[in-house]
Amino acid sequence: AQSVTQLDSQVPVFEEAPVELRCNYSSSVSVYLFWYVQYPNQGLQLLLKYLSGSTLVKSINGFEAEFNKSQTSFHLRKPSVHISDTAEYFCAVRPSGTGGFKTIFGAGTRLFVKA
């Protein structure tokens, strides 16, 4: 079984400041890792994903996340946030084998960017 812990329920930050949203996971099998973003009154959409290879993955809008196997973490970072980044962010895992298709989500982190 897998589990995901997002260490911060809310993160307030000023515009243009850096931010880190923390995610730790637990799994007895290898997993794929994801960050999804949810803007107000919308469904979730994929922000970035780690499958294999380079442990640092990046999104098109400046976010990046690093897979740390020894610490079982997948923290999300952005060096300079914008007001438009205000949203809820979910870390998620699913088994990487062909038989694994259930995605497990963390409780979410609300990022609030202030002017």
Add this chain to the structure above:
Amino acid sequence: DAGITQSPRYKITETGRQVTLMCHQTWSHSYMFWYRQDLGHGLRLIYYSAAADITDKGEVPDGYVVSRSKTENFPLTLESATRSQTSVYFCASSESLAGGMNTGELFFGEGSRLTVL
């Protein structure tokens, strides 16, 4: 339009009533899922389906029923709604993992907000 659509988007009902939330996807994805979103819990899996006529329980299935007679539809029924089922419900779909480097990324609908009085 292509994608995944949920209906109704908003629903208010009373305790004990039956409610069905609809989900329709146009991608022909094999897998479909129902999640509920509650503050402090994130998204919790209710039921999932690997193909037409194949469904299975997730983390929180009690009080819910699903069916999947066609690949594109995956309705969720609350047979006798309770206040604890007040939530936002999300349907999602995903391609099969077979046949290569498919990651099983989830594609979500916009959600159905259900209030049980």
